[in-house]
Amino acid sequence: MLFEIICNEFRQQRIEFHSGLNTVLGTKTGNNSIGKSSFLMIVDFVFGGNTYAHATDIIRHVGHHDICFSFIFEQEQFWFVRNTLDHQNVWKCNNTYEKEEELAVDKYCTWLNEKYKLELPYLSFRDAVGRYIRVYGKENLNEKQPLHTVINEKSQKASYALLKLFELYMPIHNLEKQHNISKEAVDTFRKAQKHHFVASVTKRQVDYNTKEIELLTMEIEQIAVGLEKGFADLDAELSDEAIRIKQLLSRARRQRSSINAKLKVVEENLSYRFSIATDDFNQLKKFFPNANLAALSEVEKFHSEISSVFSTELQTEKRRLQKEIADITLVISEYELKLENLIQNPKLSKTILSRHADLQRQIRVLKEQNDAYSKFAQLKQAEKEDSELLLLAHSVQK
Structure with missing residues (x-):
């Protein structure tokens, strides 16, 4: 509790308080301007207020001065000094009011909050005390606004302070917090x-999307009718993979056909035989009597020898091409197996796969649009409900 206030500028320099109610009385004749309001402003100054430090009439006539005061909490006394000029700080003192430690007013008010054991959620010490010290010279004298600490304070803030004082504010705080969350979600x-x-879609667009999804789904089901069971469940990602494998398979088959064509040419060259036919030469002599048959025989012999050399090389080329065909055939078999395992239909055309993947993508996009509309509607409904609850709480509060 506040125990004493001391000031050398007082006519009665030391004023001591006792536990319970303390009353400031004027004279029996009811004289004004004897210092009652000034003393109450000093009490507010002791509790961290600033109005007294800005009382120009007092400062002009008295000058800046120290206010010494002490508190007793749990039988322990604490001494402080606060000056009207340096009113943003409070000095902690020893028992003879010699200054020892400087405290900012905010820190000092926090200390008071702890000692008075207020420490209420979202309520500062000044908000709990200052607004209820109603004295001439402060801005809270309007009898029509008994909870306001200043003239232009919002009524909601003033009433919240009272609710905080009686620990009735948390339900409203939670409602406000929830409303802010839902509002932020809508804004985001x-x-x-x-x-x-x-x-961003409208209700009309959602209705259109819903009908379109039904039509696209029916088309997928119709595609599935002509194929093996299970294709209707093939999603767009699997369709894309099937198309990719189909392309690789087609490329491998074209490559194998090209190699087969080369092999056929090599085999035809291997089957050709050079031979020396005497009868043919005799027939030739009938038309060309002067032909040199011996020279022709030498040429034919040379061709036969060349053919023997080429045959070795062609056999090597044939084996190489046959190995390539075997390798590419193995690759083709692997692709066919992958495709069969993927879609259970190795004869499925690229056109069907592409159409199926496209249908799946269209359905996914339409569903995402509808989901976005539904999510936004849910967020707006949540914000509306939270706002209505908060308004209801405010109306009950009033």
Whole structure:
């Protein structure tokens, strides 16, 4: 409790308080301007207020001065000094009011809050004490606004301070917190739509999307009718993979056909035989009597020898091409197996796969748009409900 206030400028320099109610009385004749209001402002000054330090009439006539005061908490006394000029600080003192430690007013008020054991959620010491010290010279004298600490304070803030004092504020605080969360969620969603991170659609668009999804789903089911069971469940990602393997398979088959064509040419060259036919030469002599048959025989012999050399090289080329065909055939078999395992239909055309993947993508986009609309509607409904609860709490409070 506040125990004493001392000031050398007082007519009665030391004023001691006792536990319970303390009353400031004027004279029996009811004279004014004897210092009652000034003394109450000094009490407010002791409790961290600033009005007394800005009382120009007092400062002009008295000058800046020290206010000494002490508190007793749990039988322990604490001494302080605060000056009207340096009113942003409070000095902690010894028992003869010699200054020892400087404290900022905020820190000093925190200390008072702890000693008076207020420490109420979201309520400062000044908000708990200062607004209820109503004295001439402060801005809280309007009898029509008994809770306001200043003239232009919002009524909601003033009433909240009273609720905090009686520990009735937390339900409203929780409602406000929830409303702020839901409002922020709606605002964030709107920004995401503005920057095209989330689809922005109307109710009419949602209705159209729903019908379109039904039509696209029916088309997928119709595709599945002509194929093996299970293709209707093939998603877009698997369709893309099937298309990719189909392309690789087609490329490998074309490569194998090209190698087969080369092998056929090599085999035809290997099957060709050079031979010396005397009868043919005799027939030739009938038309060309002067032909040199011996020279022709030498040429034919040379061709036969060359053929023997080429045959070795062609056999090597044939073996190389056959190995390539075997390798590419193995690759083709692997692709066919992968495709079969993937879609259970190795004869599925690229056109069907592409159409299926496209249908799946269209459905996914439409569903994402509808989901965005539903999510936004849920957020707005949550904000509306939270706002209504908060308004209801405010009306009950009033």
